[in-house]
Amino acid sequence: GGTETTCYRITVAGYPVTYETGPFCPDTITDSADAGGIWFDGNGVYDLDGEFIVGLSELYGDDNWLMYDDDGNVLVTETAEEFEAAARPDVDPSLQNHCVEGRLEWLDNGEPISTTVVIPVQPVLADEPATVRGNLGVTLDGVVIAASAPVDAILGAYTIAAFDDCGGHFNPFDGYHLHGAVGCSEVDEVSEGETAMFAYAMDGFPVHSPLDDPASADLDECNGHETEAAGYHYHANNTAENQVIECLVGQTVAATGDAAAPAGGARPEPQEEVGTQ
Incomplete structure (x- = not known):
């Protein structure tokens, strides 16, 4: 030095x-790969489609994974408040088993960081x-x-911090990265x-x-x-x-x-x- x-x-x-961000999480368990982004965990890259959401318990060997409701809708962070409560190390317990996605408009003043x-x-x-x-x-x-990405903490909270197909995502502190x-x-x-x-x-x-x-x-x-x-x-x-x-x-x-x-x-x-x- x-x-x-x-x-x-x-x-x-x-x-x-050079590109638009997203999409991140699929909406339903019947969605194809076009409806979502990707997830990678140190072992593989996975399309975030409905099949992936259904197969989480098998992929990670834990029956506590259940990220969709009785109607087949994927549980996704739907507000800025949910996003902020889930995109952090101490995930709010109510947002476990959620696919976490952020949006530009949910950042401060709706502007990039x-x-x-x-x-x-x-x-x-x-x-x-x-x-x-x-x-x-x-x-x-x-x-x-x-x-x-802190994969162990993310998976430990039964969440998926979805990336788009370009390998990026939002968090409330750093924005898109x-x-x-x-x-x-x-x-x-x-x-x-x-x-x-x-x-x-x-x-x-x-x-x-x-x-x-x-x-x-x-x-x-x-x-x-x-x-x-x-x-x-x-x-x-x-x-x-x-x-x-x-x-x-x-x-x-x-x-x-x-x-x-x-x-x-x-x-x-x-x-x-x-x-x-």
């Missing part, structure tokens, strides 16, 4: 500029890779990549043998979509490698793993002060900051 470097201070809009990040213009290697605390990076279309790399934020060209870039990690290195065969790419412990065309970059994990990036090889800089210019991925002028690992 302590390296002085030039950084971008970026205010991320908190809502994607912006986040300011500071990212090195030229990444500075750390002495050794470090596990990520807090946000992992930002997508090119203006969404924060969050750390792993991503937990999985599904490909929706790819807005960059692809070089031969590579996948598209879709984000920058907090240390300034690019993040590309998952590889079909990561074992053949000689990735390091942080899921990164260097190529002639793209330089050093990370590859996101498979969505099922609920961990977009394993660790960071570069130093990061803590954001301070108020936000700079608005952004869905826009870059303001560089500012001098002090990097800390």
